[in-house]
Structure formats: C-alpha cells, structure tokens
Amino acid sequence: xxxxxxxKKLGRDQLERIIELCHQVEEKGLDPFIVEVDDVIQVxxxxxxEWKNPEELCLDAEALHQIASAIKLQSEFITxxxxxxxxxxxxxxxKLTSLPKKKISNLFLKAWHPIVExxxxxSTGLAEAxxxxxxxxxxxxxxxxxxxxxxxxxxxTLAELENEDLIAEEEFQQELDTxxxxxxxxxxxxxxxxxxxxxxxxxFRETARRAYLMSFLVTYGYATFEVDHMEEIIYVKPDxxxxxxxxxxxxxxxPISVGFxxxxxxxxxAQR
Amino acid sequence: xxxxxxxxxxxxxxxxxxxxxxxxxxxxxxxxxMPGVKGWELxxxxxxxxxxxxxxxxxxxxxxxxxxxxxxxEGTPTGKPSGRxxxxxxxxxxxxxxxxxxxxxxxxxxxxxMAGLATTIxxxxxxxxxxxxxxxxxxxxxxxxxxxxxxxxxxxxxxxYITEDEKGYLYLGWRTRAxxxxxxxxxxxxxxxxxxxxxxxxxxxxxxxxxxxxxEQEVD
Numbered sequence: 001x002x003x004x005x006x007x008k009k010l011g012r013d014q015l016e017r018i019i020e021l022c023h024q025v026e027e028k029g030l031d032p033f034i035v036e037v038d039d040v041i042q043v044x045x046x047x048x049x050e051w052k053n054p055e056e057l058c059l060d061a062e063a064l065h066q067i068a069s070a071i072k073l074q075s076e077f078i079t080x081x082x083x084x085x086x087x088x089x090x091x092x093x094x095k096l097t098s099l100p101k102k103k104i105s106n107l108f109l110k111a112w113h114p115i116v117e118x119x120x121x122x123s124t125g126l127a128e129a130x131x132x133x134x135x136x137x138x139x140x141x142x143x144x145x146x147x148x149x150x151x152x153x154x155x156x157t158l159a160e161l162e163n164e165d166l167i168a169e170e171e172f173q174q175e176l177d178t179x180x181x182x183x184x185x186x187x188x189x190x191x192x193x194x195x196x197x198x199x200x201x202x203x204f205r206e207t208a209r210r211a212y213l214m215s216f217l218v219t220y221g222y223a224t225f226e227v228d229h230m231e232e233i234i235y236v237k238p239d240x241x242x243x244x245x246x247x248x249x250x251x252x253x254x255p256i257s258v259g260f261x262x263x264x265x266x267x268x269x270a271q272r
Numbered sequence: 273x274x275x276x277x278x279x280x281x282x283x284x285x286x287x288x289x290x291x292x293x294x295x296x297x298x299x300x301x302x303x304x305x306m307p308g309v310k311g312w313e314l315x316x317x318x319x320x321x322x323x324x325x326x327x328x329x330x331x332x333x334x335x336x337x338x339x340x341x342x343x344x345x346e347g348t349p350t351g352k353p354s355g356r357x358x359x360x361x362x363x364x365x366x367x368x369x370x371x372x373x374x375x376x377x378x379x380x381x382x383x384x385x386m387a388g389l390a391t392t393i394x395x396x397x398x399x400x401x402x403x404x405x406x407x408x409x410x411x412x413x414x415x416x417x418x419x420x421x422x423x424x425x426x427x428x429x430x431x432x433y434i435t436e437d438e439k440g441y442l443y444l445g446w447r448t449r450a451x452x453x454x455x456x457x458x459x460x461x462x463x464x465x466x467x468x469x470x471x472x473x474x475x476x477x478x479x480x481x482x483x484x485x486x487x488e489q490e491v492d
Contacts, residue, residue: 027439029402080400087458092398093411095461101387101415107464108390109376111457113366115450116338117307118300194419231423269422 004050011047012056015063018043022066025073032073040067179213180222184238192226192237195256196266204263211258218254225254291318291325292332299329299340299365306432306446308343308364315359323358339368343449364450388412388424389433394461396434396444397454405440 018040025032044063051057096104121129186193199210214236217223226235234256295318298309314322330340344353344361353361371379376386391412396403405425412421428434432447448454 087398089398092394096391104390105383105386107460108386111453115307116365117302119302
C-alpha cells in the first residue's frame with residue numbers, strides 16, 4: 001500500500017516536471033528539442049494505470065497537452081530552419097553589435113520600400129464636413145443644454161497657498177532651489193530630459209507636486225521646454241542664462257496635462 | 273463589322289482605364305486607419321477581374337518607381353495564389369526601388385531611428401519571429417541612449433513595424449511585412465564586412481543635418 005502511494009507520488013512529480021519543462025521551453029523560447037518526446041511519452045504511459053481520481057487524470061492530460069505544444073514548437077523550429085531566413089541569432093547579434101549605426105541604416109535602406117499613402121480631403125468629405133458645420137449648434141447653445149452642477153475653476157496664487165497653509169514661502173523657495181539642482185544633475189550628461197521622466201514619481205501626489213514646481217521653474221526662467229512635434233514629446237532643460245523675473249520677449253503659456261490617467265499611462269510605460 | 277469590333281475594343285479599353293483609375297484612387301488614398309486595401313474590397317469596387325486590373329496598374333506604376341505590393345495573410349504562397357488567398361490579402365502601393373540616405377532623412381528618419389529599426393526587425397527575424405522586448409532594448413542600448421530606445425520602440429510600435437504581446441514579446445508588424453524585404457535585410461547584414469566597432473564621426477554630422485532638416489520640416 002505504502003509502495004503504491006510512493007509510486008503515485010513519484011509519478012505526479014515526474015508529470016509536474018514534464019509540464020514545467022515544456023512550459024519553460026514555450027515561455028523562454030528555449031530549444032524545443034530539449035524535450036525528449038519519446039522518453040516523456042514513455043513516462044506518461046508508465047504511470048497512466050495508476051491514475052484514478054479526476055485531479056490525477058487532469059494532471060496527466062495537462063502533461064500531454066504541454067508535450068503537444070512542444071511538438072508544435074519543434075515543427076515550427078524545423079520549418080524556420082529550413083527557410084532561407086534562418087540565421088543563427090548570435091551571428092546576427094554579433095553583426096549588429098560590430099557594425100556602425102550608419103552602415104546598419106544604409107543596409108536597412110536597401111531592403112526598405114516604404115508604403116505610399118496620402119491623406120487628403122475629398123470632395124465628398126468636404127460636402128459632409130460642410131453639412132456637419134451647418135448643423136452644428138453654436139457652443140453657447142450647446143453649453144446651455146448641459147445639465148448638472150458646473151464646477152467653477154479659477155487660478156490660485158502663491159500667497160493664497162501660503163494663507164491656506166499649503167505651502168510656506170521660505171520652504172517653497174528652498175524646494176525650488178533643490179528641484180532646480182536636481183534638474184541640473186539630471187541633464188549633466190545630456191542636453192535635456194524628457195518632461196515626464198523628470199517629473200514622474202512613484203505616487204501621483206508627488207508627480208503633481210513636481211509638475212507644480214516645474215511650472216514655477218519655467219515661469220521664472222530657470223528652465224525651458226523643448227517640444228518635439230514629430231514624436232509629441234516634451235523635453236525640459238535648465239536655463240543657465242536666464243534670471244528670475246526676467247522679461248521674456250516671447251513668453252507664452254504652455255499647458256501640460258498632468259492628470260491621474262496621464263500619470264498611470266506614464267507609470268505603465270516606465271515599468272516596462 | 274470591322275467598325276463594331278473597333279468600338280468594342282475602345283469600350284473595353286475605356287473600361288480598363290476607368291478601373292485602373294479607380295484602383296489607383298483606392299490604393300493611394302488612405303481609407304481606414306491602416307493604409308492599403310483588402311482583396312475583397314478591391315473585388316467589390318473593381319469586379320472579379322481585379323487581379324488583372326492591379327497587374328495593369330502595376331505596369332503603369334513601374335515607370336514611377338512604384339509597385340503594388342500584395343501581403344498575404346499567411347505568408348507568401350509557394351505557387352500561384354488562390355482567389356481566396358488574394359481576397360484575404362492586403363494590397364499596398366510601395367516604392368519599387370530604394371531610398372537614398374538623404375531622401376530618408378528628409379522624410380524625418382534619423383540614422384539612429386533607421387539603425388534601431390533594422391536592429392529590432394533583424395533580431396526578431398533571427399529569433400524565429402519573436403524576441404523579448406528587454407533583449408532588443410538591451411541590444412539597442414549599446415548604441416543609443418536609454419531615452420531614445422524607449423521613444424523609438426514606441427514609435428516603431430505605433431507605426432506598425434512591430435507588435436508587442438502582454439508578456440513583453442515583440443513580433444513583426446503589418447508594416448514590416450509590407451515594406452521590408454526581410455531576406456534582403458538579413459542577407460546584406462550577413463554579407464557586410466565588419467569595418468569598425470565604433471560609429472564614424474560622419475554619422476554625427478549626418479545626424480546634425482537630419483535634426484536641422486527635421487526642424488525645417490516643423491517650421492514648414
């Protein structure tokens with residue numbers, strides 16, 4: 001009886017190991033031929049008469065399923081190797097590492113045939129747009145139709161924040177100095193830094209605080225924004241030449257949304 | 273009788289000419305989120321004989337160094353594609369030849385961007401069509417700054433050159449299948465002699481020129 005139990009335990013361990021091996025092959029992209037199909041099938045066959053309860057049978061079925069996946073991977077592996085595209089990944093990696101960027105980009109150009117595509121307004125599209133414009137209710141009327149409470153928005157000043165005990169002037173000035181120093185450190189080896197990379201923090205509260213401090217740095221002229229319109233990325237860099245309260249000839253307001261959703265999106269991107 | 277034949281011939285010619293124009297409109301102008309047209313859409317607009325019309329359009333486009341590229345859903349068939357395969361395929365107008373580095377830069381592609389894309393695509397191909405994002409990024413980081421690696425990967429993904437699954441694996445995207453001659457890329461990489469381990473200063477100058485051309489485009 002004890003021997004029978006031990007056999008079952010051993011069999012279960014073997015099946016779990018088979019499942020784990022196949023799983024690893026699939027997940028990590030290992031050579032699928034490390035799964036010796038004949039041997040593992042033999043193991044499954046040996047222990048099959050021992051299985052009586054549904055759990056054990058499920059484990060047996062799962063092992064078979066994983067072996068089937070491994071066989072599929074083996075088949076794909078052979079198919080890929082037999083195609084003209086097969087190359088040793090290490091060889092490609094070595095080539096990519098050794099060749100200069102310019103050469104790689106030139107090689108790419110030889111194999112690149114970009115799609116020709118035009119985005120243009122058609123006469124039908126224009127007619128539809130005119131129709132839409134004619135039927136569009138003026139903003140004033142549309143806003144009147146909206147129901148529900150409307151939130152009053154406004155602006156706040158540093159003095160008001162101080163009165164509310166949200167921030168102290170001296171403390172704020174000190175924080176700004178530290179923040180500016182941090183920005184300088186972050187851009188020591190590069191000319192600028194991505195806005196979100198700099199203001200982004202582990203919590204939304206901290207991110208909002210950093211965005212707030214950054215707005216002061218930019219307003220005071222200690223830092224400037226650079227916008228890459230192609231990539232839609234905002235960069236920020238410290239401005240050594242400017243002094244606080246300087247009169248900028250081209251001063252402009254630049255709104256940046258730092259909402260909770262934006263922060264979450266950034267976090268997801270940063271964690272990858 | 274002879275006049276009737278001539279009239280018929282003219283009518284047929286006019287029919288094909290109008291169909292070719294319609295095919296050009298369909299293929300050149302973007303109708304959906306993705307460029308290109310599905311075979312079944314072409315069939316609906318051009319009739320069952322659409323492969324013939326596409327072939328005629330292709331010969332017209334040859335003079336302009338363009339071509340109609342057919343991308344089949346399940347890889348290029350070995351023999352003549354069946355009607356079903358053609359209906360499910362996607363048709364694009366692509367450049368027949370290749371671009372000069374200067375032209376590519378004028379299109380907003382920096383050397384870094386192209387080299388990064390070539391590296392990403394060839395790594396995926398070499399790894400049987402699937403490579404982990406971490407692995408590719410590590411390879412890119414050897415030659416590109418970290419922030420650019422992230423930006424570029426997102427750019428390639430948005431443009432459709434690569435796709436990513438929830439486990440962080442990268443695959444070739446629809447645009448790579450339409451635009452990149454994968455075999456040519458791998459072959460030329462393998463044939464290329466290793467000339468230098470570091471990037472020449474010329475590339476830096478080129479990048480500076482690329483940057484200025486980008487700025488000019490933004491100003492425009």
